[in-house]
Amino acid sequence: MELRNLKTFQVVAEHLNLTKAAEQLGYSQPTITLQIQALERELGHPLLNRVGKRTFLTPAGKIVKQHTDQLFYVLQHMTEGLNHLDMPVGPLVVAAPEFYCIQYMPQILKAYVETHPQVNLQVISCTSQETLKKIQAHEADIGIIAGTTLQSGIHSSVVDLEQFTLIASPDLIREKTLADALVTFPFLSYQEGCNLDEFITQCLLELNYIPPSVIKCSSEETIKRSVLNQTGIALLSKVLVEKELRTGELIELFRFSKKAETSLVCLERRREEPAIQTFMELVKDVWLSVREEKS
Numbered sequence: 001m002e003l004r005n006l007k008t009f010q011v012v013a014e015h016l017n018l019t020k021a022a023e024q025l026g027y028s029q030p031t032i033t034l035q036i037q038a039l040e041r042e043l044g045h046p047l048l049n050r051v052g053k054r055t056f057l058t059p060a061g062k063i064v065k066q067h068t069d070q071l072f073y074v075l076q077h078m079t080e081g082l083n084h085l086d087m088p089v090g091p092l093v094v095a096a097p098e099f100y101c102i103q104y105m106p107q108i109l110k111a112y113v114e115t116h117p118q119v120n121l122q123v124i125s126c127t128s129q130e131t132l133k134k135i136q137a138h139e140a141d142i143g144i145i146a147g148t149t150l151q152s153g154i155h156s157s158v159v160d161l162e163q164f165t166l167i168a169s170p171d172l173i174r175e176k177t178l179a180d181a182l183v184t185f186p187f188l189s190y191q192e193g194c195n196l197d198e199f200i201t202q203c204l205l206e207l208n209y210i211p212p213s214v215i216k217c218s219s220e221e222t223i224k225r226s227v228l229n230q231t232g233i234a235l236l237s238k239v240l241v242e243k244e245l246r247t248g249e250l251i252e253l254f255r256f257s258k259k260a261e262t263s264l265v266c267l268e269r270r271r272e273e274p275a276i277q278t279f280m281e282l283v284k285d286v287w288l289s290v291r292e293e294k295s
Contacts, residue, residue, distance in 0.1 A: 005039040013065040088275035095124040095131040095140035099220040128195035147195040148263045155268045161259040163238040172230040186232035187211030
């Protein structure tokens with residue numbers, strides 16, 4: 001049974017007028033007549049009756065019309081569903097540390113919603129480790145983390161290499177040398193389990209630095225504000241303190257040779273989903289330009 005003939009019958013049954021059906025379908029009236037006749041032969045029942053100039057559905061025609069409407073309704077929804085595979089729609093939850101949410105997310109979100117207004121975005125601010133947990137628990141669809149991950153089932157893609165620097169308040173350091181500062185003041189760092197633990201360790205080894213005491217903070221912003229408040233010294237991304245270094249509110253004690261990765265993460269099995277894929281592509285396209293605007 002050809003769908004073309006069924007579609008022709010559906011349109012004829014809707015209008016009960018061959019001229020209107022021919023206009024809608026773009027067929028000639030003889031073609032429509034031949035298609036209806038082919039369908040009637042296949043079904044073994046007449047579908048249309050003509051009384052004078054009027055066309056009526058036969059009892060069989062009414063049954064076929066009912067099921068044909070249902071058939072094309074299902075086909076329409078199937079087509080829409082397939083189209084959604086190529087077009088990002090629905091909710092998209094993005095998790096990232098506070099630093100990325102403040103420094104990068106506003107520009108990224110603006111660019112994404114302009115291109116994909118049918119996606120409903122939600123942004124969650126949390127640590128890199130919490131971001132990975134939310135990805136695994138399906139509480140977030142995509143994440144941005146400091147460092148990278150080798151966790152099974154997680155797709156990780158590096159988008160940037162961040163320069164880190166050891167910074168302090170000039171009022172705290174005054175005339176002290178770097179060596180004096182390292183043995184005198186507390187070191188402000190991230191909480192245990194931070195995704196940058198290994199990176200921080202390697203940086204401290206570069207200086208042969210063993211802090212006299214360590215103060216653990218929950219976010220980069222807390223660390224920066226504590227340094228500004230002369231609480232101690234810290235190792236932070238140069239992007240985060242670029243403004244304060246220019247204004248002299250902070251000074252750079254040491255710039256580390258090793259750079260920290262910034263990565264996009266999602267579940268491996270979901271990386272081809274349209275909303276996730278388009279968001280990741282946009283982040284990769286605009287990340288460096290957003291960073292340059294901030295510097």
